[in-house]
Amino acid sequence: MKITNCRIPGTPELCDILIENGVFKKIAPNLTDVSGQTIDAEGRLISPPFVEPHIHLDAALTAGDPEWNASGTLFEGIELWARRKTTLSEQDVIERAVATVKMCALNGIQFIRTHVDVTDPDLVALRAMTQVRTMVRDLCEMQIVAFPQDGILSFPNGRGLMEEAVKLGVDALGAIPHGEFMRDYGVESLKFIMKLAEDNGLLVDVHCDEIDDEQSRFLEVLAALAISYGNGRKVTASHTCAMGSYNDAYTYKLMGVLQKAGLSFVSCPTESIHLQGRMDTYPKRRGLTRVKELLAAGLNVCFAQDSIMDPWYPMGNGHILNVLFHGLHIAQLTGRGEIDRSLEMITTNSAKALGIEDRYGLEPGKPASLLILDADSVYNAVRCQSPPLYSIRNGEIIARTEPAKKILAADSLGG
Ligand SMILES: [Zn+2]
Numbered sequence: 001m002k003i004t005n006c007r008i009p010g011t012p013e014l015c016d017i018l019i020e021n022g023v024f025k026k027i028a029p030n031l032t033d034v035s036g037q038t039i040d041a042e043g044r045l046i047s048p049p050f051v052e053p054h055i056h057l058d059a060a061l062t063a064g065d066p067e068w069n070a071s072g073t074l075f076e077g078i079e080l081w082a083r084r085k086t087t088l089s090e091q092d093v094i095e096r097a098v099a100t101v102k103m104c105a106l107n108g109i110q111f112i113r114t115h116v117d118v119t120d121p122d123l124v125a126l127r128a129m130t131q132v133r134t135m136v137r138d139l140c141e142m143q144i145v146a147f148p149q150d151g152i153l154s155f156p157n158g159r160g161l162m163e164e165a166v167k168l169g170v171d172a173l174g175a176i177p178h179g180e181f182m183r184d185y186g187v188e189s190l191k192f193i194m195k196l197a198e199d200n201g202l203l204v205d206v207h208c209d210e211i212d213d214e215q216s217r218f219l220e221v222l223a224a225l226a227i228s229y230g231n232g233r234k235v236t237a238s239h240t241c242a243m244g245s246y247n248d249a250y251t252y253k254l255m256g257v258l259q260k261a262g263l264s265f266v267s268c269p270t271e272s273i274h275l276q277g278r279m280d281t282y283p284k285r286r287g288l289t290r291v292k293e294l295l296a297a298g299l300n301v302c303f304a305q306d307s308i309m310d311p312w313y314p315m316g317n318g319h320i321l322n323v324l325f326h327g328l329h330i331a332q333l334t335g336r337g338e339i340d341r342s343l344e345m346i347t348t349n350s351a352k353a354l355g356i357e358d359r360y361g362l363e364p365g366k367p368a369s370l371l372i373l374d375a376d377s378v379y380n381a382v383r384c385q386s387p388p389l390y391s392i393r394n395g396e397i398i399a400r401t402e403p404a405k406k407i408l409a410a411d412s413l414g415g
Contacts, residue, residue: 001368001395002031002038006046008362009343009378014043019368022395026364039390045373045381047343048361049110049391050320051350054205054238054266054304056147057097057114057132058125059084060316063309073278074210077312078149078179084311085120093128098135100308103318105139106399108371108388112140113205113354115147115174118165119155130169139398143354145205147174152192153185159192166196172203177218178211178242187221194225197234203355204235205266209242212276212285216242220254223261232262236353238304240265240289241276251290255297264353265299267291268306269327271313291331302350303327320346321385328382336379343378368395374403 003017008027016031017024026033059081063069066083069076097114104112116129126146133142146165152158152175162173173193177186190206197204204226209216219240226232243251267289276287294301305323308316324346328334333342351360359367371388375381391399 001036001392002033003046003370003372004038004040005043006041006372007043007376008046017046017362017368017370019392019395022368024362024364024366024368027362039372041372043376044389045375045377046362047108047371047373047381047388048347048351049369049371049393050108050346051111051302051354052104052109052304052320053113053236053302053350053353054268054306055100055104055112055114056116056307056310057100057112058088058093058116058129059310059312060100060308061096062311063314068314069311071278072274074275074312077275077310080311081117081149085117085125088120088124090124090128090131093125094132094135097129097132100318101132101136101139101142103308104320105391106401107318107320108373108391108399109318109320110140110369110391110393110398111142111351111354111356111360113143113145113172115145115205115207116170117149118146118161119148119150119158121157121161123161123164123168126165126168126170139393141356143171143203144169145172145174145203146170147207148176148189149179151176151180151185152189154179154181162193162196166200166202170202172205173197174205174207176207176210177221178209178213178216179207186218190218190221190225194229198229198231204231206235206237208237208240210239210272211242212245212279212287213242214245214247219243220257223254223257223263226261226263227257234355235261235263236266237263238266239268239272241272241287243289244285244287251293255293258294258299259297263299264349265289265294265301266304266353267301267327267331268304268323269330270315270323271306273326273330274313286330288330291327292333295333300349300352301345302353303345304350319385321382325382325385339382340378342382367393369393374401
């Protein structure tokens with residue numbers, strides 16, 4: 001396959017891309033080699049595939065069942081999910097998860113990290129998701145995080161369920177330290193999963209300080225543990241909303257620890273601005289972590305959707321460019337340079353968090369996976385939330401968009 005007239009960020013002239021056996025063979029201007037199918041990108045922007053680094057596929061598409069979340073709080077969401085969870089079957093989880101992966105694939109996502117609730121004695125959702133991971137492998141590479149929604153020390157046999165999840169084949173271990181009954185349990189839960197991850201060669205991705213409580217300081221614990229294990233590149237701190245409420249003196253000290261630890265951050269801007277700040281009157285906090293400051297400190301930060309129509313969030317449709325668009329507003333990353341760099345937050349930064357850099361990116365020798373976006377620049381792709389006209393994975397077209405036409409009537413200027 002050959003793709004001609006490609007605009008590649010950082011490359012001044014248009015390039016052609018030659019793909020052979022599912023791998024990028026050459027990326028350069030005016031390639032004369034032709035093999036098989038040719039797509040003319042007509043000067044459009046080429047991007048590596050989008051990555052969804054934080055989503056809950058086991059809960060997706062359950063919004064309104066058994067009830068809609070009336071308060072819009074994280075806490076009501078957890079209560080509703082606890083009720084819905086009692087009715088889960090493997091088939092139910094598989095059908096919703098596969099439907100949600102398809103939504104993501106249609107929007108250019110080819111890598112997904114999903115959290116799966118393991119505070120269930122039967123681990124129904126996890127058993128289902130390990131099957132989904134295989135079923136969808138032509139559309140995306142999936143990582144599964146064992147996520148203890150109701151806690152590890154605060155839930156009966158919480159530690160045993162995490163160990164069982166490891167045996168069932170998860171890729172990463174999670175925790176929810178701010179949700180445990182008390183601070184000591186939260187600290188202990190992090191020590192427990194970091195050791196379990198180390199012993200089993202797994203990644204770590206913690207729901208960390210997802211609360212507007214400025215006293216919620218589990219991020220420092222996670223970072224300190226990552227420093228002592230020397231595994232910061234394998235550790236992700238998701239949400240860290242409380243950091244948006246920390247005082248500046250403490251944050252200054254914390255930043256130094258985070259830089260030493262070298263962990264990745266996932267912020268879910270649409271979800272957090274929706275769920276957080278609910279207990280505030282006015283001023284009402286945005287509930288996001290300090291995205292702009294973390295980036296300025298040289299830390300790896302990416303954006304994620306978190307939910308698609310579940311007890312926590314009634315919206316969502318797999319359109320992660322839309323999440324980026326809103327994230328730039330909410331985190332005030334709207335300088336021209338910030339917008340021009342922003343695609344990294346749903347592509348290369350996320351790939352780094354997932355530890356997939358060896359098989360990700362527009363480089364000869366890597367799997368030929370890319371998007372042709374309907375825009376001539378990153379700026380316009382983000383501004384217009386341009387759909388991927390083609391999503392190509394390992395040299396195969398897996399999804400296409402035919403954009404709707406908008407037509408102004410000829411006499412609308414009154415001529
Ligand atoms: Zn989450």
